[in-house]
Structure formats: C-alpha cells, structure tokens
Amino acid sequence: MVRCPQEIHITDIMYTLKRKAIAEGYYRESTAADAPGWSETYIDFVEKYGRSFELGLMTRYHLRHHPLDMYKMAPMGLGMLRKGRMDLTPTRIKGIKQLQAILNKAREVGGEL
Amino acid sequence: MTEERIGVYVCHCGSNIAGVVDVEGVAEWAREALKDRGVVIARDNKFMCSTLGQELIENDIEKEGLTRVVVAACSPHLHEGTFRTACQRAGLNPYLCELVSIREHVSWVHKDKAVATQKAKAIISGGVERVALHEPLEPLHVPIHSSTLIVGGGIAGIQAALEIADSGYPVYLVEREPSIGGHMAQFDKTFPTLDCAACILTPKMATVGSHPNINLLTWSEVEQVDGYVGNFTVTIRKKARYVNTDLCTGCGICEEKCPKKVVDEVFEAGLGYRKAVYTPFPQAVPKYPVIDVDNCTYFEKGTCKACEKFCPTGAIDFEQEDEVIQVEVGNIILATGFDLFDARRISQYGYGRLANVFTSLEFERMCNAAGPTNGEIVLRDGVTKPESVAIIHCVGSRDKNYNNYCSVICCMASLKFAHLVEERTGAEVYNFYIDMRTAFKDYDEFYQRVLEEGAHFVRGRVAEVTDAARMPGEEGKLIVQAEDTLIGKQRRIPVDMVVLAAGLEPRHDSKEVAHKFGISCSANGWFIEKHPKLDPVATMTEGIFIAGVAQGPKDIPASVAQGAAASARVLGRIQQGEIALEPVRASVIEERCSGCRICNNLCPFNAISFDEEKKVSVINAALCQGCGTCVAACPSNAITGTQFSNEQVLAQLNGLLMLNVANGHGAVTEAERVPA
Amino acid sequence: MKYGYYPGCSLERNAKAYHQSAMAVAPLLGLEFVEVEDWNCCGATEVIAVDQMAAYALIARNLALAAEQNGNGHLVAPCSACFLNLSKADHYMIESPELAEKVNTALAAGDLHYEPGTVKTSHLLQVITEAVGLEAIAEKVTKPLYGLRVAPYYGCLIVRPGFEKKYDDYEYPTVLDDLMKTLGSEVVDFPLKAHCCGGHMTQISEPVAMELIRRLLHNAAEYEADLIVTLCPMCQFNLDAFQDNVNKYFGTDYHIPILYFTQLMGLAFGLSPDELGIGTEFVSARPALDKILSEAPTKEKPKRPPKEALPMPSLGGEG
C-alpha cells in the first residue's frame, strides 16, 4: 500500500492469496512453499495454550516437515535455553476455554471480507 | 390556472437521452397532463440545439404565440444561452425560457427506463411551473475598463501580455520573482525540436520590458481584488527591492562585490549559488537586482553595505519600503504556473540523502550552458562524468499517495534528458516508465529518435534507489530496483546518476490565490476553467481568465496557446466596450422593508446599504452578484431575487413533486412518487 | 501516564531483555505500564494466513480485555507484529461494520464484546518518542553513549500501518535515529533500516532467511556500526540468534551485537547492564559497549566541499 500508486494493500492481498492457496491445496510439502505447515503448527499451539511456545513450535514443525534439518537448529535451541530465552514448558492462559469457544465461533461465522 | 402559452421541447440528444428516456412518451404526456398548466405545445426532436431544433422553437413562438418555453435537454451550463438566444431571435424575452436537464441528471445517471422517464416528467413539470412565473428581464450593461491585469510572468503570461499590448491596450504584468521568464527561463533545450529555451524566450522578455503598453511590476504581489467584471480595483504590493530603479543601470557591480553567497533555491533549483543582492540570471527583465533581506549581511548584522559603496550611481537604498498601489482594470488573466513536486517526499528515491540523485529541474540547470556547471553533465562532486544515468518517470505523478494525475510534460522532458546525456557524455541511459506518453506533433518521432540513439527503456515503476550494494558490481553505485513488467522480472540496475522526473503541482498558495480572485480550484488545486472543452481559458467568474499550467499540467506550446486564447477573449471584451451581465439580482421592496438591517451585514460584496432617510435597506444592482442570501434571510419577505424568487422556487418544487399534475390534483399518487 | 501493556509472547521469554529493559526505563520517564490480564497471542503473521475470521477474533479478544481492564483505552505494544495486528484489526473493524459484527459474534461465545475504536494501540517507541518526547528523555541522560556507532533498525512491521496515519516515514523513518542521537550515540546511515529481517522464514526457507539477514548485517558493517539497535523481538532474534548461521552459510565473519532501544536508553540513564538484560544476546554486546567514551568525541570539522562541488539539496521543502 505504501509504494503502490493505486493504494492497494499488498500484504492483505498476499495473505488472501495464501489463505486461498492453502484452502485449495495449491502447495507442495517439499519446497519453500510449504508455509502452511509452519502456520498450522503455530496455530495449533495458540489454540491449545493461548500463547505461542517456541521450543514446541520448532521441534514439532521440524520433526514433521524437515526432520533432517533438526541438527542445524539444535545448537541454537541449546543457546536459547542457556540464555534463559526459551521455556521448556508452554504457558497456558487462564481463559483458554473462553478463547477456544471464541475461535470455534469465529470459524463457524467464517467468510472472507 | 395560467394565462401563459407554454411550449415544451424534449431533446433526444441522439440516443444520449432517448436511449433511456421515452422522449416521445414524455412529450405526449406533457401535452396532455400539463395542458391545464399552460402547455399548448410539446414536441420532441433529435437535437434541440441544432439549427433545426432552434428553428422549431422560433417558429412556434412566432406562429403559435408562445409566451414561455421549456427545453428538456442537457445541463443549462451547456446550452442555456443557446435556447435563450433562439427565443430572443423570435421576439421572446430570453429569460422566459427555461432549460431543464434530463441528460446529466437523468439519462446519464439512471438505467431503468421507466423510472428515468418518470423522473424526466417530474423535472419538466418543475420547469413548467417555474417558467410560468418568470419575468422578462433585461441584462445589466456595464462598461469595460480597457486595462488588463496579468498575474504571472512565465511564458503564458508573457504571451498574453504581448498579444494585448500589441493590440494597443494597456497591461499590468505582475510577477512575484525579481524577473519575468518563469520556469521556461530555467530550461536548456525545449522538446522536441531542441531549440534553446533562452534563444526563443529572451527576445519576448525584452519586448515585454520595453513595451510602451506594458506596465511591468516584478517583485510584486496582488494583495486584494475588489469590484467586478469591467471594473476591478486591484491592490498590488511592490516589495522593496532596496534598489532605486530610476538610478540603477543594471551594471552588476553590486552583485560582483557582495560578499554573501547563498544557494539559489529558486532559479538555480538549489544547484547553484547567487549573491544576497542579485538578478536571477543575466538576461533578467527587468535588469534591476533585488536585495534578499533574509541573507543580506547588512540586514542581519547592521554592517557591510559593500554594494552601496561600490554602486556607481548610488542606486542602493537600504531605507526603501514596500509600496502599495491600486490599479483599475477591466479583465484579469491568471497565469501563475506551477511548483515542482518536492521529490524529498518519496524518501525511497533518496533525493536529499543520496548525492547523485537529481530532480528534473536541477538537471535542466545542469544542462544549461549558463547554469552552475556551464552545461556539463557531472555528478554532485562537480567533476565526474557519469557513465550511466537512470531517469525515473512519474515521480509524484499518477500515484494516489501523492498526485493522481499525469503531469503531461515529464515523458517528453525525460526523453530530452536521455538525448542530452547520450550526446554530451555517451553514458548509458535507462528510462523507467509506467507508460510512454508522447502525444502531439513530432513528439513520438522524437521518442523513436531517442530509442534509436540507444537509450534503454524499462517498463516498471521504480521501487527504490539505494546505495546499499547487494551484488558484485553494485559497490559505489546507486542501484535502481524495479520490476521490468515486460519481462516479468525484478531488475537491479547500478548507475552513477539518477534523475527524478518530478511532476507538476499547483502553486503552494493556489487556493489562496483562487479565493482572492473569486475563482475555484479543483480538488488537486488547479484553477477550474468554465468548460473543460469549450471554454478552457474563462472561469466561472466574469472577467477572470486563466492560462498556462495554473489551469493544469501542459507543455510550452499549449501554455502559449492558452495565453494567446485568454488575451483574445479579453480583447473581445474590451472592444465591445461594455458587457451584459446576467440580470440575476436582488432588490428591496421598500413598502415591506422594516429597516431591521439584518441583511446589511450579510452581503460579502457590500451591495446592501441603509437609506437613513427612508429607513430602508437598498441594494446596489451593479455590486449585487445574485447569491440570494439576503432574500432568504429577510424576515419580512421584503427582498426578492430575479430568477430566484420564493414564488418561482416553490413553484418548481411543486412541479417536481407533481402536485399540480392534471391527473393527480393536489395529492401525489404512489405511482407518481418514484416508480419502482 | 498510565498505559495498558500488551507484552506479546516473545517478551515472555525470547525477548525477556526487551521486557525487562522497558520496565526498567518506563518509571524513569513517568510511564506506568499495566499488563493486560490473561492476554493471548496476537497470531503473528500466521493465523491470518490460514483463517481470517479466527485471526481477527484472536486479536479482538485482547482488545476487548484491554478495553475492559483499562480505563483510558490506550494500549502499548513493544512488539512490532503485535502492534500492527492490534491496530490493524481495530482499523478494519471500524472500517467494516460487517467485520465488527462477525468478530463480536465470535467474542460473544466467550462473553466478550469489543466496540471498534475504543482502544488505541501504540508501539512502545511511539509512546516514548511522542508522549514523553526527546526533550524529557535528554534530561534523564546521565551517561551519554558517546562514540558508540549505532545502526537504527526499524524492520518492516512498525512502519506499515499506513491505514492509520503516516508513521514518521514508511520508507525512511527517523524517530529512532533521533532518539539514539538524544542518548549521545552516533547514528550511522542505514539504508536498509526498514527492510524485512526474514520473519519466520528462518524456519520455513533457510536460503531466503539467510540472504535477508546477511544483507542487513552487511549493510550495518559497511557503515561501520558498532551495533544494531532494534525495536522488534523478531528482528532482534533473527539478526542475533542466526548471525552464527549466516556466518557459516556464507563464510562471513560478522560480529554485530543487536540490542533493544530500551536497553540503550537504560544504559544512558545510568542503569546497569544486568538490570537491562544485557548479556542474554548471542552476539555479546560487551566489546561494543566498552567503546563508549566518557566524553563527547571532538567532532571533526566537516570538510569544506571542493569549490567545484554542487550544493546538496536543502533538507526543507520547496518554498
């Protein structure tokens, strides 16, 4: 939008295209376009705990999608733990049931604007 | 029930109206349903504005004794005059003719035929009711003063001034800067012929400077405009030059001796320097310098006076003050030009931050043999010749974030730059464009020529200009990143120099100027002409004309043409000696006026005064502009307005509401409201 | 001045230093931050990529909680992604009553309601530079960061909310530059200051992420920056934690520490590095911070440009 001379919100369009691509199944698991794997893993955690959880997110995503790359991430993960920058367990918000109810309803209402 | 004999004429306008409105049906309906409202004839015609259509009305007036005419066609702003004149030819007072719009307000904005037809009927019904109450009016005749004020001494204003002055009439030419010449004086070559701007402009400037009929007021601004067409009184401030022009010979010694050097942001577009006492350029007209008080050491610190010491004629006068003068003129031409779009606003192009990014105006000065580099195309260091140059089109134009419109001249100016770079440096030139716009005589040929000279053209809007190198070969260069939309790829092109073809913008104070002269600006800030096609140099305000870029972006030939056109309009006026004004005026019915004076302060034209003897308010017909605010405000209904009396407006309202239609006396039936 | 505070997931752990330093600096500036109780993740850039309505509902729960708990409706988010999500969702709900209605239908399932426009979200940098102001900040500086060459890195999210108002300058923002100058440090030109750090691409596509990070490090190194200062946890994480990976990937040898602006503010205000979470970064900031001089370096007189050089454009606008 900032650079577009026609004031088009380009990021919004990119998100819309991504949603449509995921919904229609236009992606390949084996390439960089496998972003839904990451997004979906992320969403799983948010749904379950209300907040994101880096350790779980990284390990689960990589185990599922790039098991061979795990070794590259390991040193950094250890560094994170050592620096106190990563938790071993996720935090769960108090109103997780409320949040789940809201998200379920949102999906039910659904639709694109 | 009226005694009038009204004729109704419904225009097909080819298929413009007839394609949506059942014009025959409407005419038939008017004949029947409006019979007891005085309609004796109702006809439809392919083109009412054609000679045949007009003759139809004239014949009916003469043979059928029509006393009122309603034409249902296009907007009154287009053809009101046409039909009024037709009536007049047939001996009917022109103000007894009413044009109602069923094209702009019906057939062009609605698609449903039944609904549009019904709305057309209502509009005609309103016109019939209103015209029945019209009165014959005579236009007001006012004399035209033979002097003309021209504001702006660029090429459009110069052209207009010379046309009028050469015809033998006096002109006051007011220019804000110390010299006339405008933007054209800054240019080097002019497209597409590449003749030198100064060679064709400066002779005209000199003629203006010495013309016996031109009173040249440079370094001056219009402060106030009073009066009306034919009789304007204009207050002009002549800013102090601190140079006595009676004594000054224009020798230039003061400028030479002045110790204070400042960047010249105006004439040199920031690319060169001038002194604190200066004439903007050698061929300036008039030749007299001005002292820039913001930068003059004497005005800052109280000492120096080098200019005074060295002036051989004692012309420097630090005590000089602004002078305010008043002139009487009959017509005014505004040719106030443009400001260049400020390229700093698009920060991703790096202007002001990256040294070797230049604006088009800077580049014009650079190419100019009399400019800061004597015409050498060099980088900001003043020495290095570029080996590659990128020219970015549409900077600040065709962009909703800045200006939505096309600035018209930049494509051709960019092609000219490309040619000059090739010719003078042999550098590779890259043009980044959205669309190439090379309309008009010999322009596209010039494009072909530049293509053949080997300039590169990349179709794509530039994303950014950066000095952050990413790939080998980019170090120390400016990298221009753009999507080449013809090959569908991102490109990064490293160059030495970038020229931004900045767009044209209305003068920063165009809105204030418009207000001062009582004309309108478009949302963008350009002055609005009376009609975009048929009356491009007149404005809605009688006696005020516009010319050049102030009306909208255009090139030199078009500016010159408008300057000449505006002067032709003015000359026509002057030669008539007087002008007929629309007799739409308010007047006080003395018997009803209670003398409360509520209206006295309402009039912005000071047309209402109070007669102390009779204890009633009085309206000066020549000053009254006919807005009608006083009519609406009078608590005693003692003010009435010709063409817009309460009775006339309410009659039209009743007509529009179809309250008086034969088949629905009094009440509006559901079917007549707005058919679904 | 009291604000609702929405830390976001990153500030809980990964960017704890940001949280810690923000909390240390805030009281010195007369700012009180009250954390929104039981907030949830803003969804980052991920939820919106899969389900639009769920994404807005997720964000709106936070806005509803903030409105409920915090009287003046002013919310501050230190994370650029959270800031963008919160303000964007609010904006779109104001713009589209249809969206607002759908979101509120979802919120109603959790007994919540949010009236669009009631919560105004600001980024922490905005609150500090606009509400507090540089003058007040200058007064608090006791240990100016003399001699420290800083590359101000804004990232791409904070400058994006073009729908609300122009944030400083989308393309070439300068507020962080001005703040850093106020702290006494020397700000280097950093043309890529508003470019993307790669976001989650580190997880999804290594080559893409590595190249984006390399460009930024390269650009900062080119301008001889001692450190890069950031205002976004994602940017800090990518440039800091992945710097080693970048060096291995490209065979480069960058050692550019990445600190939060609040950490540098704290130092300039005389707080100790420990209080500000300095030391939790992967690329140690110590060597860079050791360069801080006790006195302002004598400024070299700017060399007079050679006579033949053309003047640079003035900074102000025309006329």
Added chain:
Amino acid sequence: MTEQFEPLIIGFTCNWCSYRAADLAGTSRKQYPPNIRLIRLMCSGRLSPEFVLKALQGGADGVMITGCHPGECHYLEQNFKALRRFALLKRVLAQMGIEPERVRLVWASAAEGVHLAQEITDMVEAVRALGPLDWAGVASNGSAHAIPAAEIVGEEVSA
C-alpha cells in the same frame, strides 16, 4: 412480497459547485438512485428554511441541501450562512418530531461528481430505512405551520 419503499428526495444545489457536481456525475456516467430531484439555486445561502418545510409538506420524504465546500463559496462565504441556518433548521425539525436524517447538508465541489452521487445513494438508503414521512402526523402533532420562516432566520443578526 412487499414492494420496496421508494423515497422521494428533493435536492437543492448551488449553481457553481454542487449543480456542476451533479453535471459531472452525469458526464462521468456515475449511477445513483433516481429518487432525487434537483432544484438549482444560485447559492446554498439562498435556501430559505421554508423551502425545506414546503418540500416535506408537499410529499418529499427527505431534503438534501448541497453547496460548495466551506471556504470555496462562489460568493465567498455565503455557504457558511447556509450552514448556520441548517443547524437552526435541524432544531426546528427535531421539535416537530421529524427524524434528523431526513434533511442532510452535503458539500460538493464541481469536481466531486462521484462524491455527490455517493452521498445521494447513502441518503436514499437512509431515508428508505426510515420509511415514508408522515407529514399529516407531524403537522397535527407538532405545529409545523405555526413556525414562520422569520423565526428561523431571526437569529441571524449576529452574522
């Protein structure tokens, strides 16, 4: 199925800006609902509040008053007078029990054809939602005819 209510709106335009905006909507073929019928005045300052009341009395369901933008009046400042009168008129209408949405003031420059068309569309929808104006009810309930126009403009002395 009930037929959709089609309100009737009377629009007052000034000669210089808003009438030309309507012309421009036409030349740009910008479609809008046909429920509006326009009356051209020279200036919005000419509008007597009486015109509005007469329009509503005569069967209009709403009235749109249009003029040049404040500061852009062809007669320099007369649209400000329209603005002030409009404020008073709204008060009178409220006293009479007429919904304020039925009378709108819209500024449109000669360049704003699209804007005017949009305002007309919005207003038609708003009045459609309100339903027909029951003038008879208003008149018997309030005292519509008892309010002379003079009273409405009476406060204008300060202008």
